[in-house]
Amino acid sequence: xxxxxxxxxxxxxxxxxxxxxxxxxxxxxxxxxxxxxxxxxxxxxxxxxxxxxxxxxxxxxxxxxxxxxxxxxxxxxxxxxxxxxxxxxxxxxxxxxxxxxxxxxxxxxxxxxxxxxxxxxxxxxxxxxxxxxxxxxxxxxxxxxxxxxxxxxxxxxxxxxxxxxxxxxxxxxxxxxxxxxxxxxxxxxxxxxxxxxxxxxxxxxxxxxxxxxxxxxxxxxxxxxxxxxxxxxxxxxxxxxxxxxxxxxxxxxxxxxxxxxxxxxxxxxxxxxxxxxxxxxxxxxxxxxxxxxxxxxxxxxxxxxxxxxxxxxxxxxxxxxxxxxxxxxxxxxxxxxxxxxxxxxxxxxxxx
Amino acid sequence: xxxxxxxxxxxxxxxxxxxxxxxxxxxxxxxxxxxxxxxxxxxxxxxxxxxxxxxxxxxxxxxxxxxxxxxxxxxxxxxxxxxxxxxx
Numbered sequence: 001x002x003x004x005x006x007x008x009x010x011x012x013x014x015x016x017x018x019x020x021x022x023x024x025x026x027x028x029x030x031x032x033x034x035x036x037x038x039x040x041x042x043x044x045x046x047x048x049x050x051x052x053x054x055x056x057x058x059x060x061x062x063x064x065x066x067x068x069x070x071x072x073x074x075x076x077x078x079x080x081x082x083x084x085x086x087x088x089x090x091x092x093x094x095x096x097x098x099x100x101x102x103x104x105x106x107x108x109x110x111x112x113x114x115x116x117x118x119x120x121x122x123x124x125x126x127x128x129x130x131x132x133x134x135x136x137x138x139x140x141x142x143x144x145x146x147x148x149x150x151x152x153x154x155x156x157x158x159x160x161x162x163x164x165x166x167x168x169x170x171x172x173x174x175x176x177x178x179x180x181x182x183x184x185x186x187x188x189x190x191x192x193x194x195x196x197x198x199x200x201x202x203x204x205x206x207x208x209x210x211x212x213x214x215x216x217x218x219x220x221x222x223x224x225x226x227x228x229x230x231x232x233x234x235x236x237x238x239x240x241x242x243x244x245x246x247x248x249x250x251x252x253x254x255x256x257x258x259x260x261x262x263x264x265x266x267x268x269x270x271x272x273x274x275x276x277x278x279x280x281x282x283x284x285x286x287x288x289x290x291x292x293x294x295x296x297x298x299x300x301x302x303x304x305x306x307x308x309x310x311x312x313x314x315x316x317x318x319x320x321x322x323x324x325x326x327x328x329x330x331x332x333x334x335x336x337x338x339x340x341x342x343x344x345x346x347x348x349x350x351x352x
Numbered sequence: 353x354x355x356x357x358x359x360x361x362x363x364x365x366x367x368x369x370x371x372x373x374x375x376x377x378x379x380x381x382x383x384x385x386x387x388x389x390x391x392x393x394x395x396x397x398x399x400x401x402x403x404x405x406x407x408x409x410x411x412x413x414x415x416x417x418x419x420x421x422x423x424x425x426x427x428x429x430x431x432x433x434x435x436x437x438x439x440x
Contacts, residue, residue, distance in 0.1 A: 101391025133398040135418035136388050307414045310403050 047073025170266025233258030251277030
């Protein structure tokens with residue numbers, strides 16, 4: 001049934017073809033897309049492109065690139081241990097192969113490679129459209145979870161360009177809030193380290209991670225830091241690097257971490273007042289009461305999951321696949337349970 | 353709507369069969385045709401199928417319903433839809 005294809009591994013020699021096929025999704029142009037691929041798979045501090053799989057037309061040896069399932073590394077911590085978990089990303093299949101088994105054949109190949117190397121889980125925080133067909137192939141759903149969305153009036157412009165916003169005191173905490181032109185690594189690392197683990201699994205936010213994420217060539221990031229010499233909190237928001245401030249893509253608050261709920265609330269408030277974009281969204285699964293109160297006071301729409309697939313599609317989600325490898329670490333044994341995950345400081349796709 | 357219209361298992365099967373045939377561009381879908389293993393239903397088709405099932409049979413499908421036991425074949429899907437219709 002359908003046109004023949006073959007599944008292969010990925011090397012940097014494939015990047016030019018990938019940049020072309022991904023233009024519909026990445027929209028960065030060939031040079032921008034190539035820079036993105038080198039960043040995502042070449043500069044990731046945890047994993048290279050060894051588990052990324054491609055599909056090419058024709059039999060063995062292959063012809064034109066007709067599909068890709070990317071796998072990048074994310075680092076998590078629990079019980080005093082750190083571990084890398086691979087995540088699916090950048091998945092695409094050429095239109096003429098979408099009625100074939102290409103996508104699932106590529107994912108099955110990734111799972112085989114992970115099983116061979118003793119990697120127990122594969123994560124996917126991605127496109128909701130593929131989730132039903134993945135669940136019937138053995139994936140399990142950890143999400144979805146609630147999301148806040150603040151829609152600004154047409155023609156909205158922030159009061160000042162981000163880097164020109166003057167420092168101000170937070171209304172709840174009195175702590176000084178300041179926009180920074182780039183990632184303030186010292187402050188962000190100190191805050192992330194200062195918020196104690198609570199036994200759940202959370203994403204590692206250290207200097208290597210922040211440095212890598214900030215270098216995404218197809219993204220624009222906006223940073224807020226609370227406090228001076230002793231930083232009390234930080235917030236990171238993201239916009240597509242290939243969209244304008246007035247364009248259709250949302251602005252996503254991908255991280256907000258603070259030592260107190262008052263500082264957290266002040267960061268959320270300041271970000272919603274100052275960030276560009278018609279819509280500002282953030283996941284609210286583990287957001288504190290003070291943060292939710294701010295969102296409500298701003299008139300944000302907080303959408304809760306209904307448990308119905310067809311209704312919950314737009315919400316953030318996580319699905320996970322057991323690769324079937326033996327000898328899983330105890331800290332990694334319970335990842336199918338939603339309550340195992342700690343997303344207090346990560347309100348968007350902060351891990352990429 | 354005044355409650356859910358009564359449907360026999362055969363009627364559910366007929367409606368499902370025509371729904372799947374439309375999606376798969378097939379004249380007829382055999383009862384034991386494997387919808388999962390051979391990649392017949394791609395991601396967007398699967399999503400369209402869920403919407404159709406909810407609309408045509410007045411049921412609500414959750415994440416825990418999404419497993420091969422319920423969706424592998426027309427036979428299994430018929431059993432699943434009939435069971436969901438008796439849930440509430």
